Amino acid sequence: EVQLVESGGGLVKPGGSLRLSCAASGFTFSSYSMNWVRQAPGKGLEWVSSISSSSSYIYYADSVKGRFTISRDNAKNSLYLQMNSLRAEDTAVYYCARVYWVYDSSGPFDYWGQGTLVTVSS
Amino acid sequence: DIQMTQSPSSLSASVGDRVTITCQASQDISNYLNWYQQKPGKAPKLLIYDASNLETGVPSRFSGSGSGTDFTFTISSLQPEDIATYYCQQYDNLPPDFGGGTKVEIK
Numbered sequence: 001e002v003q004l005v006e007s008g009g010g011l012v013k014p015g016g017s018l019r020l021s022c023a024a025s026g027f028t029f030s031s032y033s034m035n036w037v038r039q040a041p042g043k044g045l046e047w048v049s050s051i052s053s054s055s056s057y058i059y060y061a062d063s064v065k066g067r068f069t070i071s072r073d074n075a076k077n078s079l080y081l082q083m084n085s086l087r088a089e090d091t092a093v094y095y096c097a098r099v100y101w102v103y104d105s106s107g108p109f110d111y112w113g114q115g116t117l118v119t120v121s122s
Numbered sequence: 123d124i125q126m127t128q129s130p131s132s133l134s135a136s137v138g139d140r141v142t143i144t145c146q147a148s149q150d151i152s153n154y155l156n157w158y159q160q161k162p163g164k165a166p167k168l169l170i171y172d173a174s175n176l177e178t179g180v181p182s183r184f185s186g187s188g189s190g191t192d193f194t195f196t197i198s199s200l201q202p203e204d205i206a207t208y209y210c211q212q213y214d215n216l217p218p219d220f221g222g223g224t225k226v227e228i229k
Contacts, residue, residue: 013216035218037166045166045209045220058196059216095165108156110177112165 002026002111004096009116016086016120022079022096022113030054030074033099035109036081038092038118048094049081050107064090086120093117124148128221141197146204146211157186160223161206161210162176166172166222169181169196169208202228 008020022034036048047089049070058070067102069082079096094116125148135141145155159169168177169211170186172194183198197204210221 044223045160045211047217047219050218052215061217100168100171106216108168108171108177108211108213109166110168110171112161112167114165122199 003097004006004111004113006094006096006116009094011121012086013122014045014087015022015085017082017084018086018118020081020096020116020118022081024077024079024096024098027098027100029072031102033103033105033107034072034079034081035099037095037112038071038090039095039115040089040092043092045090046092049113050099051064051079053103057105059099066078072109083118085117086118088120091118091120100106106108123217124151124215125221126210126219126221127211128224129211129221130224131170132225135200136229137200137202139200139227141200141204142227143195143208143210145188145189145194145195145221147191147194147212147214151212151214153189154212155186155188155193156211156213157184158209158211158220159206161208166209197226200226200228218219 003025035050036092096113098111100108100110151204155173158166160166170185207223
């Protein structure tokens, strides 16, 4: 069974940092591109970042470029999001999500984690 | 960036009704369009990919159509368990943006 489990969320002050993790199981993690998607309270879905299976291709939304860094450790079946210079508008539930097709860098997101809440407030 | 305009933003329908949601892209995205269902407090769930392909295990009352810039998502007979917010998403270009969502309620 495919499982994605996020962790690392919490309360952080503006300007602070946080590192999110997503532990994957039930599939060959190293074969799939992965994404982070966030959802502010009461709002819609916003794509944040994506990383290809071998980390060769990395993309960011303009809203987080230069502040967030996506990475992965295929040996540990884990995806990460390092978030620096956090702002109030980064407050959201952060989901990790798998791209549907093996080795494709883009596509539908077929499996999602349960999400982890990041709150940026003084 | 490609803008995805979803309508309506909310709707109320009776059990058994046919429900239709539209999604318009600001430029041609071929058939690179997905539909997701999100229930309160839960992660989104993929229902339809590539405009009209039903994801495995998704009930056949859900369907999608369209290509280019105009897409339609249909629930042929609304069920109580379909209460959720539905999002379209394009993946023709980065960023793979989502529409604003359609909240479906029971009348």
